[in-house]
Amino acid sequence: xxxxxLRLEASLGxxxxxxxxxxxxxxCLMVYSVIFVLETGIHEDEFFDFLGNADLIMxxxxxxxxxxxxVLALFKPNEFDRxxxxxxxxxxxxxxxxxxxxxxxxxxxRGLAGTVIVSxxxxxxxxxxxxxxxxxxxxxxxxGVVEKVRRTYYEFDQLYKTxxxxxxxxIFQYMSFPQFPIFSGMGLTLEQKTEALNxxxxxxxxxxxxxxxxxxxxxxKGPFREKLLEEHDDIVEAEKAVTVTEVExxxxxxxxxxxxxxxxxxxxxxxxxxxxxxxxxxxxxxxLGIPSNxxxxxxxxxxxxxxxxxxxxxxxxxxxxxxxILKRVLSPSILPKFPEKSYVRNLRKADSQAIEIRRRKLExxxxxxxxxxxxxxxxxxxxxxxxxxxxxxxxxxxxVEYELCGPVGWEGELDGASSYIIYVMTFAKFYNQxxxxxxxxxxxxxxxxxxNNFLLKRLKSPQxxxxxxxxxxxxxxxxxxxxxxxxxxxxxxDIEICRSExxxxxxxxxxxxxxxxxYAFKGFIDDPDNHF
Numbered sequence: 295x296x297x298x299x300l301r302l303e304a305s306l307g308x309x310x311x312x313x314x315x316x317x318x319x320x321x322c323l324m325v326y327s328v329i330f331v332l333e334t335g336i337h338e339d340e341f342f343d344f345l346g347n348a349d350l351i352m353x354x355x356x357x358x359x360x361x362x363x364x365v366l367a368l369f370k371p372n373e374f375d376r377x378x379x380x381x382x383x384x385x386x387x388x389x390x391x392x393x394x395x396x397x398x399x400x401x402x403x404r405g406l407a408g409t410v411i412v413s414x415x416x417x418x419x420x421x422x423x424x425x426x427x428x429x430x431x432x433x434x435x436x437x438g439v440v441e442k443v444r445r446t447y448y449e450f451d452q453l454y455k456t457x458x459x460x461x462x463x464x465i466f467q468y469m470s471f472p473q474f475p476i477f478s479g480m481g482l483t484l485e486q487k488t489e490a491l492n493x494x495x496x497x498x499x500x501x502x503x504x505x506x507x508x509x510x511x512x513x514x515k516g517p518f519r520e521k522l523l524e525e526h527d528d529i530v531e532a533e534k535a536v537t538v539t540e541v542e543x544x545x546x547x548x549x550x551x552x553x554x555x556x557x558x559x560x561x562x563x564x565x566x567x568x569x570x571x572x573x574x575x576x577x578x579x580x581x582l583g584i585p586s587n588x589x590x591x592x593x594x595x596x597x598x599x600x601x602x603x604x605x606x607x608x609x610x611x612x613x614x615x616x617x618x619i620l621k622r623v624l625s626p627s628i629l630p631k632f633p634e635k636s637y638v639r640n641l642r643k644a645d646s647q648a649i650e651i652r653r654r655k656l657e658x659x660x661x662x663x664x665x666x667x668x669x670x671x672x673x674x675x676x677x678x679x680x681x682x683x684x685x686x687x688x689x690x691x692x693x694v695e696y697e698l699c700g701p702v703g704w705e706g707e708l709d710g711a712s713s714y715i716i717y718v719m720t721f722a723k724f725y726n727q728x729x730x731x732x733x734x735x736x737x738x739x740x741x742x743x744x745x746n747n748f749l750l751k752r753l754k755s756p757q758x759x760x761x762x763x764x765x766x767x768x769x770x771x772x773x774x775x776x777x778x779x780x781x782x783x784x785x786x787x788d789i790e791i792c793r794s795e796x797x798x799x800x801x802x803x804x805x806x807x808x809x810x811x812x813y814a815f816k817g818f819i820d821d822p823d824n825h826f
Contacts, residue, residue: 319367323360330357406525407501411435412512414492417484418444428484430491434512443513447477450491456507457498472497501529531651574599574687575664575678579657581649582607589649591656593678595664599690606679613656616677620663623671627755628748630662630814631655666813668758688761694810695724696819699732702797704789715739715789717796721804721819735820739776742796745818746775752812762808773802 330353411434418429429444454474461471475490482490498508504526509519575595582590589610596603617632633655660678663669670684703718720734752758753769762768776795809815 319360319363323357323364326353326356326360329353405501405529406518406522407499407504409436410499410512410514410522412495412499414488414495417488428487430488432495432512434514436514436518441513443511445511447487447491449511450474450494453507453511454494457503457505460505461502501525573665574667574690575661577657577661577664579653579660581653591653593660595678595680597680597682597687599687600682602680602682604679606677608677610652610656612677613659616673617659619673620669620671623673624669624755624757626751627668627753627758628751629669630659632659662813662817666752667761667811668752668755670757670761685764688757688764691765692810693726695727696804696810696821697722697724698797698800698804702793702800704793705736715792717742717793719800719819721821723821731822733820733822735818737818739792739796741818742775742799745814748814749812752814758808761811765808767807769807773799773806775799 333353413433414430432443434441504522578594580592594605699720699722705716716736723731
């Protein structure tokens with residue numbers, strides 16, 4: 295019976311709450327207990343001659359086994375289901391109705407994305423530039439409100455290519471995609487083409503496919519769009535975690551470079567903590583005791599320049615409160631990405647893997663704000679029980695300079711209609727005018743945009759302004775990043791223009807006063823050296 299239920303639960307992607315093993319074995323325990331009591335009543339005279347009664351022995355064994363399996367089912371439910379790659383049952387729950395799970399699930403089980411009902415009703419033919427162009431009329435129904443959108447086959451094709459590039463097979467090994475219909479040479483009628491595209495677009499209504507490009511394609515706007523994007527981010531995190539065991543380091547990519555098609559910035563999604571960038575504080579977060587709904591974190595820190603150190607205990611709500619306080623105190627600057635409470639939404643709160651992911655993100659958050667003078671403030675130091683004078687840290691002089699070595703290169707494939715470009719840069723680091731390191735990194739334009747926006751907001755931080763005044767620095771002109779990057783660079787001349795502008799931007803950025811104190815900049819260039 296256990297084997298049958300295991301196969302059923304595995305095939306449906308279920309976790310055991312109050313169905314399956316968790317209700318079957320307690321029920322069996324009750325039944326066997328009643329039978330055992332009745333048997334002892336029938337064989338009351340023979341009860342003390344226990345070993346001589348086969349019925350009583352079998353009933354006693356049944357009660358014992360049911361009791362054992364009941365304990366396991368109630369307190370160790372994941373022990374029943376060990377897949378070959380150690381997928382967490384609770385993480386699997388979150389993805390079971392996405393492309394990792396069951397494509398044929400009902401819309402109600404696909405979260406918010408399931409409330410988006412998309413269908414193609416008909417088509418319209420127009421003549422443009424002497425050629426016939428077919429526009430497919432898409433009906434987008436959200437909470438009873440229907441919007442009409444017209445799209446061509448070419449636009450469908452571009453959306454599909456964008457989705458495929460957003461999920462590199464090296465990372466999303468379990469991802470499956472809806473089949474995109476190919477019409478060339480098939481001799482299909484317009485009605486058959488419409489039906490094929492209708493099936494394709496209907497299967498895109500899963501959380502992981504609700505990218506910004508998909509929402510633009512369907513013309514979904516407003517607050518509901520933001521909720522869909524938030525759900526999309528949660529699902530993508532869960533699907534990446536499907537291939538990760540609890541003992542593995544969770545990175546966005548194996549080598550911290552960016553895979554073509556990635557639309558997510560390293561500062562938002564990576565959980566890696568770069569210990570060599572911990573100039574002011576070396577920080578470590580540990581989970582105290584057994585992970586539960588009220589997990590306690592221990593913050594251990596040491597300030598290398600003063601040898602001061604301390605350990606404090608905090609709950610998640612304390613971190614969230616600190617984040618809110620810093621937003622107010624350091625306004626209008628922006629803070630690093632904080633792991634919101636919704637990060638483990640739909641996961642069981644006591645799931646050890648989900649809590650470990652949150653721990654790493656909290657640690658990364660604390661390492662960032664404690665190693666950038668733009669975020670130093672009394673509220674932060676009080677949170678970690680630090681008695682060090684803030685001014686003594688702000689007065690530290692950085693003897694580091696960065697230099698962009700040689701021209702910026704690029705990698706990518708051009709397929710005529712579209713392309714995806716990754717920029718390759720080589721940097722050198724100088725300490726007291728002596729070169730200490732040289733290395734190369736790869737970044738997408740999305741990463742440049744995130745870093746540039748973050749650093750611009752950082753300039754307005756009251757603490758960073760104070761830091762610049764202490765060192766008598768002043769930022770007069772901020773380098774200009776190309777304001778808009780073409781989505782498709784199929785022309786080598788266009789690529790060369792963008793490459794040249796990015797090269798000028800990085801050259802100037804390396805010379806901005808105080809840039810060596812910016813943790814975000816050092817993380818972006820992946821500084822491998824710990825000189826300050």
